[in-house]
Amino acid sequence: MLKYVPAMTSVVMEEIPGKVTLAIDISNCRGNCIGCHSPFLKLDIGEELTEAVIDALVEDNFGINCFLFMGEGRDHERLMELARYVKEEHHLEIGLYSGRQEVEDGIWDLFDYVKVGPYLPEKGPLTKKTTNQRLYHITEKGREDITARFWYRGLENKGRVI
Numbered sequence: 001m002l003k004y005v006p007a008m009t010s011v012v013m014e015e016i017p018g019k020v021t022l023a024i025d026i027s028n029c030r031g032n033c034i035g036c037h038s039p040f041l042k043l044d045i046g047e048e049l050t051e052a053v054i055d056a057l058v059e060d061n062f063g064i065n066c067f068l069f070m071g072e073g074r075d076h077e078r079l080m081e082l083a084r085y086v087k088e089e090h091h092l093e094i095g096l097y098s099g100r101q102e103v104e105d106g107i108w109d110l111f112d113y114v115k116v117g118p119y120l121p122e123k124g125p126l127t128k129k130t131t132n133q134r135l136y137h138i139t140e141k142g143r144e145d146i147t148a149r150f151w152y153r154g155l156e157n158k159g160r161v162i
């Protein structure tokens, strides 16, 4: 089972460059970032994310062209099932913000955008040039590191971190 935090669900412009993104915060985070900024996301909170919930979220947020899983939870198979559902049934691009440094090959094969790397407060989130985190765009040509697209004036204090 995968759970998300409904109150944190929002349409965002900064998390995936060039996309109108519906961002879903997944709880039960299995990450262990030393400087975790959202420790409540490690708890078993929120509501179950299902295909029916995804249908309703997409319908309620007409105009989005990307669906972002902010975190992975602890049920990898369900994450992959639901991500595949979004892609195949709703024809949206899909992204994953992982707190892990390494992710499974299946994730690289399925997702269009993948963020890797734990959050380290001294290095900052994606919007800081000092960040250790990386956002990749995966296309038929391979993985492109697009982290530098966050580093333009004015964005440093915007957006969410995970």
Ligand code: SF4
Pocket: 029, 030, 031, 032, 033, 035, 036, 037, 038, 039, 041, 042, 071, 098, 099, 100, 118, 119, 162
């Ligand atoms: S991925 Fe996010 S929620 Fe999970 S441990 Fe790291 S900072 Fe905390």
